[in-house]
Amino acid sequence: MVCGIVGYIGDKQALPILIEGLKRLEYRGYDSAGVAVHNGHCINISKTKGRLTVLEQRIDPNQLQGTLGIGHTRWATHGEPSDINSHPHTNQSGEIAIVHNGIIENYMKLKDWLQKEGYVFVSETDTEVVAHLINYYYRGDLVEAVRNTLDKIEGSYALGVIAKDHPDCMVVARKDSPLVIGLGDGENYIASDIPAILKYTRRVYLLEYREIALIRRDAVEIIDQYGKKVQKEVFEVTWDVESAEKGGYQHFMIKEIHEEPKALRDTMASRIVDGKVNLSDLNVTREQLEKAGKIIIIACGTAYHAGVVGKYVIEKLARIPVDVEIASEFRYKDPLINEDNIVIIISQSGETADTLAAMRMCKKVGAKVIAITNVVGSTVSREADHVVYTWAGPEIAVASTKAYTTQLLCMYMMALDFADKMGRISADEYQRIIEEIRKLPELAQEILDDKEIIQRCADETFNASSIFYMGRGLDYAVAMEGSLKLKEISYIHSEAYAAGELKHGTIALIEEGTPVVALATQKGLFEKTLSNIKEVKARGAFVIAVAMEGDTEIEKEADRVIYIPRVYDILAPVLVVIPLQLYAYYVAVAKGCDVDKPRNLAKSVTVE
Numbered sequence: 001m002v003c004g005i006v007g008y009i010g011d012k013q014a015l016p017i018l019i020e021g022l023k024r025l026e027y028r029g030y031d032s033a034g035v036a037v038h039n040g041h042c043i044n045i046s047k048t049k050g051r052l053t054v055l056e057q058r059i060d061p062n063q064l065q066g067t068l069g070i071g072h073t074r075w076a077t078h079g080e081p082s083d084i085n086s087h088p089h090t091n092q093s094g095e096i097a098i099v100h101n102g103i104i105e106n107y108m109k110l111k112d113w114l115q116k117e118g119y120v121f122v123s124e125t126d127t128e129v130v131a132h133l134i135n136y137y138y139r140g141d142l143v144e145a146v147r148n149t150l151d152k153i154e155g156s157y158a159l160g161v162i163a164k165d166h167p168d169c170m171v172v173a174r175k176d177s178p179l180v181i182g183l184g185d186g187e188n189y190i191a192s193d194i195p196a197i198l199k200y201t202r203r204v205y206l207l208e209y210r211e212i213a214l215i216r217r218d219a220v221e222i223i224d225q226y227g228k229k230v231q232k233e234v235f236e237v238t239w240d241v242e243s244a245e246k247g248g249y250q251h252f253m254i255k256e257i258h259e260e261p262k263a264l265r266d267t268m269a270s271r272i273v274d275g276k277v278n279l280s281d282l283n284v285t286r287e288q289l290e291k292a293g294k295i296i297i298i299a300c301g302t303a304y305h306a307g308v309v310g311k312y313v314i315e316k317l318a319r320i321p322v323d324v325e326i327a328s329e330f331r332y333k334d335p336l337i338n339e340d341n342i343v344i345i346i347s348q349s350g351e352t353a354d355t356l357a358a359m360r361m362c363k364k365v366g367a368k369v370i371a372i373t374n375v376v377g378s379t380v381s382r383e384a385d386h387v388v389y390t391w392a393g394p395e396i397a398v399a400s401t402k403a404y405t406t407q408l409l410c411m412y413m414m415a416l417d418f419a420d421k422m423g424r425i426s427a428d429e430y431q432r433i434i435e436e437i438r439k440l441p442e443l444a445q446e447i448l449d450d451k452e453i454i455q456r457c458a459d460e461t462f463n464a465s466s467i468f469y470m471g472r473g474l475d476y477a478v479a480m481e482g483s484l485k486l487k488e489i490s491y492i493h494s495e496a497y498a499a500g501e502l503k504h505g506t507i508a509l510i511e512e513g514t515p516v517v518a519l520a521t522q523k524g525l526f527e528k529t530l531s532n533i534k535e536v537k538a539r540g541a542f543v544i545a546v547a548m549e550g551d552t553e554i555e556k557e558a559d560r561v562i563y564i565p566r567v568y569d570i571l572a573p574v575l576v577v578i579p580l581q582l583y584a585y586y587v588a589v590a591k592g593c594d595v596d597k598p599r600n601l602a603k604s605v606t607v608e
Helices: 014-023 052-058 107-116 127-137 142-152 252-258 260-269 286-292 301-318 353-364 379-383 402-422 427-449 452-461 474-490 499-504 523-538 552-556 569-591
Strands: 004-009 032-038 043-049 068-074 096-101 157-163 166-175 180-183 188-191 203-206 211-215 220-223 295-299 322-326 342-347 368-373 386-389 466-471 493-498 515-520 542-548 560-564
Touching: 004 014, 004 096, 004 157, 004 166, 014 032, 014 052, 014 068, 014 188, 032 052, 043 052, 068 096, 068 157, 068 166, 096 127, 107 127, 127 142, 127 157, 142 157, 142 166, 142 211, 252 260, 252 569, 260 402, 260 427, 286 342, 286 402, 295 301, 295 353, 301 322, 301 342, 301 402, 301 474, 301 569, 342 353, 353 368, 353 379, 368 379, 368 402, 379 386, 386 402, 402 427, 402 569, 427 569, 452 542, 452 560, 452 569, 466 474, 466 499, 466 523, 474 493, 474 515, 474 569, 493 499, 499 523, 515 523, 515 569, 523 542, 523 552, 542 569, 560 569
Parallel strands: 295 322, 295 342, 342 368, 368 386, 466 493, 466 515, 515 542, 542 560
Antiparallel strands: 004 068, 004 188, 032 043, 032 068, 096 157, 157 166, 166 211, 180 188, 180 203, 211 220
């Protein structure tokens, strides 16, 4: 879910803190925004369709005085973007106000029942049901009213609740959708993501599945769904707010692409020691690998594409069968999985709803679950048996870049670790790959230092209505990610194809001037890919090829060639994707698109 939640209680004016926090969540994407502030006597609300700038223009600060408040940025799921459908929502009297991330799956049934009880609805949202339910159960105890409400609703939620009768507290709860509580001195905060409150505190509680918290200025009490008190450890945030700022770049996306060399270096820093991969935190033994039968990689979107590369390298190096599954499909197909299988979950945010649900299915049957994620303290990291962090640092742009390349690096290190334990890789090949991995940050920097040809390619093709990507083997796996990046941020129709499949229908789409991005970095498949380039050229395609330095033969066939530094074939995906990310970025900029916040998309998809 792309929605953002922020809340504050303390001795300062809440409104500026709410607005500032919501601005730091803009990267999540949204179509409307609103705030509710308790002035000590009643709750005042301002909300509107559109960006936060629209809300700021509409707000009268004199009417939103108070030191307790909640704010929200919404992405429409139930009901079109509108002022009325925007959050916060209230009960009929306006004495209870709530913000909500997630989806209430049984809201129609509850709405019908509440209407029969005399409740009048003004919006089309599922969230309004929650406000009326809390009102229905409220008998003076706000926590108990929220608890009873949560027993009735099905689906996902992160909730922030304030009430007229309680000017000194707010109640929050979560199930599936993330929510954190920021701890201050005589003041406390809530947020759906840490960057929203990092300016004010580094000390947070990470709310767990079906936990409820009563938050006052100077105290936080947490209970589970049964009303039992929960003792929490304080989580200390180690990264700083500056790392989430643009730092002079035009967009977060281009900043994060330029951070890839550092992210790669950080991800391998403590894991390649004395010429060996050190993944001792995984604790996967040879016996477990032999018994596993197969490895299952589960992910969505960009993380899924990293998993496709992972399948290639684990099968090639460790000779263990690997299935790669889209999480949203895996959940509903009665998957063949048992307690011996090893499952690798990949999620940048660690909060992806479908991926979480798939992980829980696997844990239910006793499978060993390894998570690859970028977010320390995320739900995936807490619920998996073992975690490999990517250490990419905060990634703000919706379109993932450095998270993807570091996910790839984790897959390579895992494949080497498995291959070594299984005795299926020679010492010479193992060392060669290690040496080549250690060069990747430097080689990635070389690509970034010589990007003019990529900008030129973007300038020549940004007006295209369709752009196709093709490759073979690992190049095809990366082509899928390159195509996704382009369509995500430029809104140009794009598809990726296994180059050998062109003759089976796809070539019918190629006409005069159609841009085709052809990846040709795999030595054993280079000549075959050249033949495929000739095929599309014969139909009028404008071919942008990506190849390794020295493979100049490709210049005879392609219109433009982007070279990457020569590297061991199997590691090429880490470098090949960088020109594709840059190409997508420059195409989107040329088109005037909102690169960091593309329409309809979310950074963290916490609903199905």
